[in-house]
Amino acid sequence: MSELNAMFRKRIGLLEDETITFESLDRVLEKTAQTIPFENLCIIAKKTYDISKENLVDKILVRNEGGLCYELNSILYFFLIENGFQAVLTRGVVCHNETQEYLTIGRTHVTILLTHGEQTYLVDTGFGGNLPLTPVPLSGETVSSANGEFRVNKVNSEHGDYVIEMKLRHKDTDWRIGYAFDSRKPVSDIAEFNAIQKIIAEHEESSFNKHPLLTRRTNGGNLTLTDSSFTQWDHGKVTKEKIDRARFNELLLQYFGR
Known part of the structure; x- marks a missing residue:
């Protein structure tokens, strides 16, 4: 077992010898969401670092910090790959919660697409309080978790070919778009996320560089x-x-x- 695999299991409270199956991913996602916070403290402190597998392990699994989407979903992606899953990372454009208009700072969200059987699913542990906590099929089927109802619908837009929609438990009465993403553009090297981190850290329209x-x-x-x-x-x-x-x-x- 790799160091990342062992340390990730220890961080979220999984046994080293536990086999991770598709059916157990809900539990993995819930444990991850309860243990590793979505947070921007490094951005606020102006202490960013190069995005690499080694640096993510150090930040999240050695120093026990949290992170933003490009960090949280990247470390989960590596864990899933280590456990035999077929997955890729891709980028998306976030839709404003209240106005339902897409943010203009670009494709700054990072998410995971996982293939199981003949179906592709969206898996996301880096979307703040909006986490599905379960794989969401790209078929349009609605799935439910402790956090609410979620579905992914196919679209044809400048932002991507799919959108994830959500109706959070105790919070939303109607469906709303979380973000659009492009399944046709997988990310081959997470160093690409340094450009996202730079936007998040420096852009005047970024919501994560002003307050912790x-x-x-x-x-x-x-x-x-x-x-x-x-x-x-x-x-x-x-x-x-x-x-x-x-x-x-x-x-x-x-x-x-x-």
């Missing part, structure tokens, strides 16, 4: 921490606390171990 943000799943929902608020969703009940810097540091340690 951390979020992860819990058994009952999710937690979201910023420099001004701490929000908890627990079985449909939401509590939001306004915080200062000292409280931010307390919560960062308590809920994210940082």
